[in-house]
Amino acid sequence: MSEETLRAIERLDEITRTLRRDCPWDRAQDARSIVPHTVEEAYELADAARRDATDEVHDELGDVLFQVLFLALLLEERGLGDLGSVADGCSEKLIRRHPHVYGDGGSDPVSAGEVVAQWEEIKQEVERSGEDDPFASIPETLPSLTYARKILRRTDPSLGSEGVEDSERDAAEERIGLALLDLVREARKAGVDPELALRAECDKLRADATGSAGD
Numbered sequence: 741m742s743e744e745t746l747r748a749i750e751r752l753d754e755i756t757r758t759l760r761r762d763c764p765w766d767r768a769q770d771a772r773s774i775v776p777h778t779v780e781e782a783y784e785l786a787d788a789a790r791r792d793a794t795d796e797v798h799d800e801l802g803d804v805l806f807q808v809l810f811l812a813l814l815l816e817e818r819g820l821g822d823l824g825s826v827a828d829g830c831s832e833k834l835i836r837r838h839p840h841v842y843g844d845g846g847s848d849p850v851s852a853g854e855v856v857a858q859w860e861e862i863k864q865e866v867e868r869s870g871e872d873d874p875f876a877s878i879p880e881t882l883p884s885l886t887y888a889r890k891i892l893r894r895t896d897p898s899l900g901s902e903g904v905e906d907s908e909r910d911a912a913e914e915r916i917g918l919a920l921l922d923l924v925r926e927a928r929k930a931g932v933d934p935e936l937a938l939r940a941e942c943d944k945l946r947a948d949a950t951g952s953a954g955d
Contacts, residue, residue, distance in 0.1 A: 752809060770814065
């Protein structure tokens with residue numbers, strides 16, 4: 741990281757601390773009140789990235805970075821960590837989950853899909869070895885489609901899109917988008933909330949998988 745980049749981050753950190761000290765709105769915030777703004781900024785960044793709107797991505801990345809600095813400052817105020825400990829924790833996690841890059845080789849994954857499968861295996865066997873529920877870390881407040889994606893990733897981590905060409909992915913995105921839209925239309929006709937319907941099925945899959953794991 742260049743000195744110029746470090747200075748820019750230090751300046752933003754100083755501004756974050758000044759706002760926390762001198763702005764009535766920022767002083768009134770805690771983790772619970774600020775996180776909805778964090779989620780909103782993340783969605784705005786995702787939308788800009790999806791549209792490949794470079795200028796907007798640049799701007800939204802700044803908004804997300806401010807959220808990270810602000811939340812890290814809240815940890816610091818409570819004596820529970822700081823931006824440095826957050827970065828160190830993330831670094832250790834990335835090294836631990838990429839033994840094919842930082843380890844001694846061996847049976848290294850040869851595709852993106854195998855990397856994902858290894859990532860999930862490490863999370864389950866190493867980081868969640870003391871948990872009875874392999875889905876415990878999945879937030880139940882996620883939107884149903886994201887929730888479903890994470891549930892399926894835990895039940896079958898081998899699912900992936902490695903080797904798929906961009907043109908094939910674009911065609912699949914359009915096909916799946918239309919299919920989902922048709923399902924939402926069908927749900928409206930049936931008087932069913934599609935968000936709740938998908939969540940209910942995910943919970944069934946989660947319960948079945950947890951039950952099987954405990955047998």
